[in-house]
Every structure is written in structure tokens, then in C-alpha cells.
Amino acid sequence: MTSSDRSASRRTVLTALAAATAGAPFLGQLAAASPAAAADPLEYPSNTAMYTAIGTEEGTTFGRRHRRHERFDLSLTAKAEHPRTAVLALHGGGIEIGTSELCLGIAGYSPSDPAGAPVLPSVHDYFMFEGLLSSGNKALHVTSKNCDDHVALALAASHLNVLSLHGCTFDQLKLPTASFPAAGDRRVAVVGGLNPAFRTALVTELTAAGFPAVDSFAAPYAATLADFNGSHTANPCNRTMLGMGGQLELTTELRQSLFDDSSSRSARAATWNGAFVAFRDACRRAVATVEAAQPIL
Template identity: 75%
Template sequence: MTYPERTTSRRTVLTALAAAATVGGPILSQLAAAAPAVAATAEDPIEYASNTALYKDTNLVEGTSYSRRYRRHQQFDLKMTEKYDFPRTAILALHGGGIEIGTSELCLGIAGYSPSDAAGAAILPTVHDYFMFEGLLSSGNRALHVTSKNCDDHVALSTAASHLNVLSLHGCQFDQLKLPTSSFPATGDRGVAVVGGLHAEFRTALVTEIRNAGFQAVDAYDSRYSATLGDFNGSHVTNPCNRTMLAKGAQLELTTELRESLFGDSSSRSARAATWNQSEGRFESFRDACRKAIATVEAGQPIL
């Protein structure tokens, strides 16, 4: 299927969703009628070529179909005799909301903010800049996915480019990873964090802290796992996690089981926002593990 054909098919599906929501019609039956003649495959997904292409789609409305949320902190150095700190790490969730569930809430949490406060209240003493693109459709948010290496949102890219480090959060399915069954049996714990990106020290710190917090984590470049993790290793130079001042960063691919376990109820955006602190401490433990890894990396990056 060519890109124009994929775009047409996606637009048909999105139009059906919008129409069903408007008239109260049965969404599933309209989607069935709107199904493309050629089915998309894992190798040929129905996907926008870039954020710009998505933003230009007139069938989508920002604030209804999708949203962008970000925070860039004002910093001042007004005294000639003093040196001031500057934010060194930013958190990204490029497929948040209903696209890869749980990544928006984790983005806010790791950045130091409450996932349940619409006003974005800081709840931790140290905060980080962040950017999130979030799917807001009632269903079918996968149609809003833009592959990370194709992200061209200028706020996302400028956020990455102005920081030494980026931690980018993503979601995946356990079966996609094809991890060795000797260590990760299909009937065992399917909650796994795959740590990627080109910043080796950052990856090491993340794997260490996430494991110390009681979660499973693997380095995507570890020879024991790397053969099947090429699509999850965050190696592309245009991936925003690597478009930092150092031209390297880190990303987490979190399985569905891991992300769902971080909430008392993971079934919807509102449920996740309301129950992130009702998972017997799992959300806080994972959040704090990531923040410890960030602190470890930043400790070796003195102000120049």
C-alpha cells in the first residue's frame, strides 16, 4: 500500500470515528464499512509520515482528537558574580494518551508533577522540562502514531536540542520483544522495561535503578537480547531521545503489563490519572527509579 493509500485509509477510519461520535451511531459497524481494501501489516502500518502531516489532517482537531502538552521552565542568570544551575534533562512521551497508555502519566511523574492535577502541580522538589503528544480519540488512537524517528514537532525537537539528556517513554507488547524464554517465559512476569538510546551510561543507570526497584529491565544493546530488540533500541539518530546537546539519550519501551501494573485502574485516561497512587506504590517506585538514574547521570555533568 502506498503512502497516499495509507493516508486515505486512515482518513476514512478517522472520519467514521468522528461521524459515529457525532450522531451516536455504532462505531464498530462504521469502521467495518470503512476498512481499507488492503490490510495494513506490522511492516506496513497505517501511519502518518510526520507530525506535520498529522497536524495538517483536517479530520483531526487539536484539543479533541489529540493534544500537545509541554513545560519549559524560565531560567535566569542575572548576577555577574554567581553561577546558576540549568535544566539538563527533559522527559518525552511522544505517543501518550490513548496511543501507548500510561506514558503520559509516567512522563508527568518522572518530571516531578502530579498526573492527576490538571493544573500541573509540582509534587517533587526537583522538576524537569517535558513534552507530550497524546491521543484523545475514544478509540483507534493507534492511527495517531508517528514513528519516533519521523517526529518533527518543533517543540519536541527544540526541547531535546536544549538539554544534555532526554528520557523518552514508549509502550510495546511483550510478545513483540521475542526475549529468550529461558529468562522470560511467556507464562511468567510479562512486565519488562527495555532500555534503549545511544547514551550508554544513561542506559546502565536506568537498568540498575529499575531492577533495584523490583522491576524487570534489559539493556537493548546487551548481547543476550540485542538480536531481537533492533526495533526497540532507540538507535536512530533522528529519534528525539538522541537529538540532545550530546547527540545521545535514553528511551524506555515498557510492556503493556508493566504499564498497566502502575495504576489501580488503567482502563482510561481519567482512571489512570485518578489511580496512579493506588498501585501499592508501584508507580512511585518506577518513577523514583527513573529519577535516580537521571540524578546519577546529571551528577557527572557539571555546569560549564
């Protein structure tokens, strides 16, 4: 199957899923896609390729949201605050559930009222790409190192730090069973990115808040967590003004624990709970720790 065939087949599946969301017949449309296409695990090679193929479906199949806060310096003598940290959810919505809501929360906004006023005393810029289908959102996943969304990259490039939020499963991580038995606590945050100070702050704050967290570069985990450590220089978390940033890979169980009902976008917006607040605040403390060591030059 050629790349153009894969793109067309993937589009057929996505169109059928979008139609199902709108209440149109689904099984008949899926039958129009070849069995190989329906099982095709290949992702879009970039956001540009995705937008070229299904850009007209923005708002139904996928959506993007971002916020940049106005800051300016009109003085020739005083130093003004500079936006130092941005929060990203590159696989939000139904792709990696909970990451959109966390993105909003860490940025200082309420998942229940994302367009409203901040709910915390300080705010961060943010970007989210979100799957909007009722199912099948994995077809919208673009690997982080292949992300070329212009807004996401511009946001990263204009900040000292990026905290990028992702989801994974516990079994994917293959953590040492002595420390993380399969029948034990499967809520795990894998901390990555090329900024070691950011990683240390995140592990410290999340652990203190009661969330198991590991530095993916630490000796006990480095060999098995290479695919989850956010080390690629093309990863938006590292495409900052400093060329390094932070990333969190959060297991399904951890993300689900942050909501009383994680089954849908509306349910998550309405039922984020005390664990969500604790996780949000731990991340914000880690951000503050890193920012405090970054004076305005």
C-alpha cells in the first residue's frame, strides 16, 4: 500500500467515525475501507500531512485550542516579566484522555470553564490538539518528534520551558516489577525531557503529592523507558529557547484517577477531583521552582 493509499484509507476510516459521531450509519461506511486499511497502524507522518488530508474536518474530527497572554515592556530602564513556561497537550481530547484538562489546569484555567477567567493567580500559555471523535481517536495521533503544527512550535520556541503532557499504559512502560508490580499501584508518571532540573523538580513535587513518579533518565529505568523519555531534539518539549524542556507520560490509571468519571469530555470537565488539583498544583510548583532559577537577562 502506498503512502497516498494509506492516507486515503485513513481518511475513509476517520470520515466514517465522524459520521458515526453525528449519528450517520457507521458499519456500512467502514466496510468501504479495505481490511488492511482499517488495521493499518501507521500514523500521519506530520501534522501538516494530517491537515492536508482532513483539514476540512477541524471542529468535528479534531480541534486545536491555544492561548497566549499579553505581556509587554514599555520601559527603557525596568525589566519586565517574560512568559517563561508553556504547557502542551499534543494528543488531547479522546486521543490520550485527561491531558487536555491537565493542560488547562496547569496553565491556570478550569477544565469546567476553559474560556473563562483564570482560576489561579498566575497563568501560562498553552496549546492543545484534541481528538473529537466518539471513538477511534488514536488515528489522529502524530508522534511528538514529527509534530510540525506551526502554533505549537512557535509557542515552544518563544518560551524558556515547555511542559508537554502525554498518556501511556502501565504495561507499555515495562517498569521493574520489584518496584512496580503489575498488581500494585499502576498510577505512574514518567518524567522526561532534556532539562534535568525540570525533571528533578517534577519527580520531587509529584512524589511528595502522592503520585509515583520516575525520572526516565535514571539508571534503573533508562534502558526500558527510552521510548518515553522525551529526549528527541525535535520533540516540541525540547524546542524551547533553551533547547530543553519537560515531558510527562501518564499511565491510564493515573489519568483516570484525576476524575470521578473519565468516560467523556463532558464528564471529565464536570468531575475533576481533589487528585486532579493535587497533581495540577504539584506540576505548577515544579514549574515555579524551575522558573525561579531563570533570571531575566
